[in-house]
Amino acid sequence: MPEKHKELGKANINRLLLKLSFPSMIAMFANAIYNIVDTIFVGRGVGAQGIAGVAIVLPVVAIISSFAHMIGIGTGTLISRQLGRKEEEKVNRTAGNGFLLVILVGAFFSTIGLLFTNEIMRAFGATPTILPYASDYGQIVFIGMLWFPFCVSTSNYLRAEGNARDAMNAMLLGILVNVVLDYIFIFPLQMGMHGAALATISGKFTTLIYLIVYFRQPNHVINFRFRCLRLNKHVLKPALSVGLSGFGMRSSSSVANVVLNHTLGALGGDIAIAVFGVIYKITLFFGMPLYGLNQGMQPIVGFNFGADKPERIKRTIKLGFMYAVGYGILAIIFFQIFAEPIFGLFTKDQNLMQEGPRALRIIISMMWLMGIYQTTMGAHQAMGQPRAAFVLAIQRWVLLVTPLVLILPHVFNLGLDGVWLAFPLADFLGTIIALIFLFVTLRRRNIVR
Template sequence: MMDRQRMLAEERIGKLLVKLSVPAMIGMLVQALYNFVDTIFVGRGVGSLGIAGITISFPVQIFVMAFAQLIGIGGASIISRSLGAGDKPKANRTAGNIFTVVIFFGLIMALMGLIFLKPILTLLGASPTIMPYAADYLGIILFGTFFFSFAMATNSVVRAEGNARVAMYTMLISAILNIILDPIFIFGLDLGVKGAALATVISQATTAFYLLYYFLSGKSLLHIKSHDLKPEIPIIKESFAIGFSAFVRQAAGSVLGIIMNNTLVAYGGDIAVAVFGVINRLLMVFLMPMFGINQGFMPILGFNYGAKKLDRVLRVIKLATIAESIISILAFTFLFSFPGFLIGIFSKDSELILIGSDAMRKVILMLPLIGFQVIGAGMFQALGKAFPALILSMARQILFLIPIVLVLPHIAGLDGVWFSFPIADVSAFLITFVLFIKQIRNLKSEIGKAAWEG
């Protein structure tokens, strides 16, 4: 286990980034593929209204993910820096507090969601025709909220200690099991969207138990005892402060989903909601490798910043930025070139394919800029700089995309919805660029100061 600490501190940065990022990329790509395949099965087995029902429900799942990342990513940053500074007891206590908080939240979220299911779906924009499908799906998904939030948060802890392989396994287990169960429940047992939801919950529960076994078996670098589970307000506050940027980004995605669903129903009807759901699934497949690099990048950055190895900090930032930019450009090229083919995988509905192809090309116009934004936000999170991380997390969705979506469709109709995305992407890129350059200059200044004092 000491080898993982030595690896983070001494191994060549390029090799280390590949070693930690590739498993995360594979895991997240497979995770995205299960959402992709899930939607294909629903589209082929239930139809476009089934896809719309899943899409309507998605903001709730995003919000659960947001809270899991609030405590998980925030705590992971503390754990990485504590391990780098040699303070293992604090790392153990932080992990224990993550367990306690996420378990409490998962149970509360499931209970409240089930009690207010129909009002929540109405708020999410479910039309009368979509409501039965959305209720069937979300009513089951909520039972898995506890497992989903636990797996999301503790997976961040696994990455923080540098065990990228186990973090990858957790995502592979969930995704592969879901893909296996989907056709059994949707087609074999003829459960429709209920079958898709049931497959998801079983997969999430299996992942949660695997992670619990990992921590209890002694294979983790961390050794969490019962006293570590006792809530410590300073640790929870610091975790929330650092993770708040990730929470805002995900929660903004939930708010955006609500606004998008209602706007799409108003300007394009149920078919537009299904189109947005398909585009989202496709974007997830192509964007997940970027988030995989970011997840491999953050523990390297956090550990070496905590250990005062600033040359390694700058090196990993440079390599990760280059890698993210290459992936975002390749993703744009493929999605822009073959939208009809890709959307046709989900459904043979000619209207869905026609509207979706046109929408896809408009939504992804500025996709090449996304990779840099991902690294910019990840850099500030890993460095423990809560305020700039929060600004960058708010920029795209809260500061730009949501206001634009609320205004532009009144001028340009359904096209206004689609063009809101590239406008927001450019605006967020500019803010990220300014803060990023300033932080790089600060890091170089710290290196110069350390060399002078040495």
């Protein structure tokens, strides 16, 4: 039996956090860079309506991904706590439940998406001019939903047993294939939206092959065993109750994007939707390292919560805050200074360039606080606190951004500026709420006195 996971309860916290976080950060950075490159290719090869079409499909993919995250985070953090309690015989039973459930989820959403592509695109805000682009992209992406959720979900298992580097390698390999095929399909082969979508699902298929090979090797704690592929309510109930926060975080942004797309369409038309489509990709780039830090922190907190080592939990959370805020401040300075050239990478459309950089500066102005509530939510997930984790997961998009998007445009006739201002106000309020939740949870669990 491998011993790597046991260092979660013994090794120096700072070195351990960096060791687990850096591979996740690199993978997330690479994923964010891919998202930007993909949008640049679509913007240069198809045009502003192509960007808007991708912006319509993204929330749909995010909702499907949210189910995969629910399964992966829930079963992954349960595995971490089981390893901390030295219940290694239960690990593969938990993983088997996750494997089977995420396969079923992928098959379900792929079928629904292919049957009702146009209807789904309209529901998510596609205007008549954007619909052909969104549908062309969405139809092919829905085929990839057969394996995309498996890739999203099961990467959590690699990190749970301390193999963050393999999780990184799986993602990087898929991204590399994706970017190369993006260029080939969109430019030399002139395949447009179909080419961008084919590149996306091909990259994820490469990641799938990597993960299958990994889980079939006998020298890991977690193995893909057919006899463990069964659903057990005693495993899934505690896992999914915690994983529900992962679902909430990803799906809540999609729910908000539906409101955003309709609001933007009413206030500013296709151009406003395209502007936010670019900004959304840029903010993904901003946030990905924070997600990577969160992923590196969770196995440490989960293991030591199971092993009843409160000092290591406190130390991990404090370091998470320190690194997250430090990165956030540096990133904000960079994006504020270089807003125009960054936005200009995606398009030369003067209508987009007139509004885009200014909107970007407003939206990201308080995002340096994002790391605080990300770390807080991740700690609650790792400690198996489902209710608090769920509230923290949905607070930004559902409880704060969505109501503010609906209200602020009508305050002092702010219009589109009201949409952009909703984001920094939500980030500020969300941080205060997150810190209150964390203090109460740590007191109740006697981690702080």
